[in-house]
Amino acid sequence: MTFFFEVLIGGLLAGVMYSLVALGFVMIFKASGVFNFAQGALVLFAALTFVGFMEKGLPFWVAMAVTLAVMMGSAILIERFVLRPLVNQPPITLFMATIGLSFLLEGLGQGLWGSQVRALDIGIEDLPFDVLGMTFSKFDFFAAGCAALLVGALVLFFNKTRVGLALRAVADDHQAALAVGIPLQFVWAVVWAVAGLVALVAGLLWGSRLGVQFSLSLVALKALPVLILGGFTSIAGAIVGGLIIGASEKLAEVFIGPYFGGAIENWFPYMLALAFLLIRPQGLFGEKIIERV
Amino acid sequence: MKRINLVGLAVGAGLALGAVGPAWAQANEQFVPMPIYRTGPYAAGGTGVFGAFMDYLALINERDGGLNGVKFTWEECETAYDNARGVECYERLKGKGPTGAAMFHPLSTGITYSVFEKGAVDKVPVVSIGYGRGDAMDGRVFPYLFPLITTYWSQNTAKIKYIGMKEGGMDKLKGKKLANIYHDSAYGKETIDILNKQAAMYGFEVKHFPVAHPGLDQKAVWLQIKQMAPDWVILRGWGVMNPTALKEAQRVNFPREKIVGVWWSGSEEDVRPAGAAAKGYVAAGFHPAGKNFPVIKDVEKFVYGKKKGNVEAERVGTIYYNRGIIHGIVSVEAMRVAQEKFGKKPLTGEQIAWGLENLNITAERIKALGAEGLLQPLKTSCLDHEGGGAVKFQQWDGDKWVIVTDWIEADKKLVRPLAEESAAKYAKEKNITPRTCN
Incomplete structure (x- = not known):
């Protein structure tokens, strides 16, 4: 039984890391109704930029501030040159644009900073400690703390600020928001900048676990079932979805995997999410869309 | 009018010379495909190994004026370590150069599996140094596949x-x-x-x-x-x-x-x-890291000294880099052996396959190549496409790899019969009559 709980808690902690990536998707989708295929590339780009500045001799916090500035600058450029020309276009057009953006960011990041694998030390030890015969890592709890802080900040931002309110209006209806004087361009730039911040936090945490390398862009694959399960528009959904996916994939890998030859944790979460869609198509916390025809 | 015609004639002659020039220059070149992966999750391996491989070919061109006067040319093709793209690269590059591709290094077990049968049909040797399918060491069944130095x-x-x-x-x-x-x-x-x-x-x-x-x-x-x-x-x-x-x-x-x-x-x-x-x-x-080898010092002098390097200079001497140099040494030595038999000219894949299965890189030759301590002696034959087989073990001390054993020989008494058994099974499945090796 101890082993079961060790796997379960380990899975929940892994799920928090998935949620961190999923949050970036939720930001963009809430504001523009666009599934941002480039979120994984943003994570890679942010981590590469941060490590690149660190290698240039910048202290940790300065590198963090400069990277954040770069991510905000990128957000403004993305809004100006990718999104603005596509206002009022069908969502699939915007989605396709983000696919292009994903390749651009991956290439640009590696072009600017190189394709070498780099170590990233954020000063948090990844050492184990024992509790009731179970082994956990300090780093995982630190990551969970970061995720909690980030979620708290985002909830406040969306619910207690004018920009957050405007953002929710834009998410509801672009044209209606424009009609009441909400500056769509500004809101989009802000939300992409926030997604950049989320990508930076995710990039630093994942990068310190895996090293900063191309594979960071693949962490997005871990976020997709989280979004399907939790809903594309809910911050709480991203967190709860992450926890469910993380725990279920680890339990499945350990207790069911051997019957399938192992390595099922890549496809199991997708299967679970698809099964869930049959019952609740909008996800756990997603908004139920009713359209009059 | 006459003046215009003369100008036209001069331009035409220039264009014609321009067209003939590269064709003439190509006549004495040996083409080597580079199915690299600069992108994707395995880019560090792709850039390190292929970068060094290209550096070694550049060294032979810059230092020796080519291999017996035959200069190497190469072209990169991005596979991203993807099998389908690897096959596409093979198809795109196999016919390039005056005599076609000298050989094809997939640097991926998956791509090796995807192209080795094509290589046998096209007579382009597929070389998998330190990877690929183990039973391919049996050259009777796999005449165009070379899992050199040591198989998995x-x-x-x-x-x-x-x-x-x-x-x-x-x-x-x-x-x-x-x-x-x-x-x-x-x-x-x-x-x-x-x-x-x-x-x-x-x-x-x-x-x-x-x-x-x-x-x-x-x-x-x-x-x-x-x-x-x-x-x-x-x-x-x-x-x-x-x-x-x-x-x-x-x-x-x-x-x-x-x-x-x-x-x-x-x-x-x-x-x-x-x-x-x-x-x-x-x-x-199957090799150490480090720069303290004459061949690496030559690369730094003749290639990086002329700003013609193919990877970041700080990666020279790393494990992947030195593995790429070994890819270069073994490939060029095979072409050297083939040139001794077929003449000092650009060779076909079929001729180079002969060179690959008649390699005899002795300790003396390794020393002459400036690779003493970097490469183990290698002797191949029609029967044995592996050649070496020995392995050293290294331990990470927190800063660098430290070699902790001498060469440990593979258990060939176990491996060879298994390889032959598996190769025979493959030959039966594919209706291949194994060659007779004398």
């Missing part, structure tokens, strides 16, 4: 010998528990059968744990390892899977000195991201 099967037997040595003798393996953590791909699965056979032979227990590509999260696997409590872990990782495995090992308190990796898990890029978690980890290798 051979290195796996050397690995078990290393573990036996650490346990105090092969008889001490009885009752021990081994976990084999492998990349869930053709590459990763390559040693499962031979490990099972060795387990039966020596009386140890082996359990296999696949890790799905790319291996970003291995918590579930390592919790199972913790529960199994093996004596040793064999790591057959690739790319990001390696540092992740080492970090997860630390998280479950598994000693890194008891993890033995394959050489694709034994580069600087595999351990540095893991930081302190990698200290003590052991990996197999």
Whole structure:
């Protein structure tokens, strides 16, 4: 039984890391109704930029501030040159644009900073400690703390600020928001900048676990079932979805995997999410869309 | 009018000369395809190995004026370590150059499986140094496939010998528990059968744990390892899977000195991201890291000195880089041997295949090449497309790889019959009549 709980808690902690990536998707989708295929590339780009500045001799916090500035600058450029020309276009057009953006960011990041694998030390030890015969890592709890802080900040931002309110209006209806004087361009730039911040936090945490390398862009694959399960528009959904996916994939890998030859944790979460869609198509916390025809 | 005609004639003549010039220049060139992967999760391996391979060819061009006057040309084709793109690159590059592709280095077990039959039809040798299918060492069935220096099967037997040595003798393996953590791909699965056979032979227990590509999260696997409590872990990782495995090992308190990796898990890029978690980890290798070899110093002088290097200068002397130099040395030596038989001119793939199976890189030749200590002696034949087979083990001390054993010979008495059996099975399936080797 101890082993079961060790796997379960380990899975929940892994799920928090998935949620961190999923949050970036939720930001963009809430504001523009666009599934941002480039979120994984943003994570890679942010981590590469941060490590690149660190290698240039910048202290940790300065590198963090400069990277954040770069991510905000990128957000403004993305809004100006990718999104603005596509206002009022069908969502699939915007989605396709983000696919292009994903390749651009991956290439640009590696072009600017190189394709070498780099170590990233954020000063948090990844050492184990024992509790009731179970082994956990300090780093995982630190990551969970970061995720909690980030979620708290985002909830406040969306619910207690004018920009957050405007953002929710834009998410509801672009044209209606424009009609009441909400500056769509500004809101989009802000939300992409926030997604950049989320990508930076995710990039630093994942990068310190895996090293900063191309594979960071693949962490997005871990976020997709989280979004399907939790809903594309809910911050709480991203967190709860992450926890469910993380725990279920680890339990499945350990207790069911051997019957399938192992390595099922890549496809199991997708299967679970698809099964869930049959019952609740909008996800756990997603908004139920009713359209009059 | 006359003046215009004269100008037209001069321009025409210039264009004609321009067209003839490259054709004439190409006549004495040997083309080598470079199916590199500069992008994707395995880019560190792709850029390191192919970058050094191109550097070595550039060295021969710059320092020696080519191989007996035949200059090397090459073209990159991005595969991103994807089988389909690897096949596309093969098809695109096989006919380039005055005599077609000299050979094809897939640098991927999956791509090797995808193109080696095409190579046999097109008579383009497919060279897989330190990877690819193990049974291809039987040249009677695989005349155009060359798993040179050492196959996964051979290195796996050397690995078990290393573990036996650490346990105090092969008889001490009885009752021990081994976990084999492998990349869930053709590459990763390559040693499962031979490990099972060795387990039966020596009386140890082996359990296999696949890790799905790319291996970003291995918590579930390592919790199972913790529960199994093996004596040793064999790591057959690739790319990001390696540092992740080492970090997860630390998280479950598994000693890194008891993890033995394959050489694709034994580069600087595999351990540095893991930081302190990698200290003590052991990996197999068929060459060391370091710059203290005359051939590397020549590359720095003749290639990087002229700003013609193909990777970042700080990567020169790393594990992947030195492996690329070995790719270059072995390939050029095969072409040298083939030139001795067929003439000092650009050669066809068929002629170079002859060179590849008549290699005899002796200790003296290695010294003359400036690669003493970098490369093991290599002798191939029609029957034996592997040639070497010996492995050294290296340990990460937190800063660099340190060689901790001498050359450990593979258990050829075990590997060769298995390879022949598997090759014969393949020949039967494909209706191939094996060649007779004299």
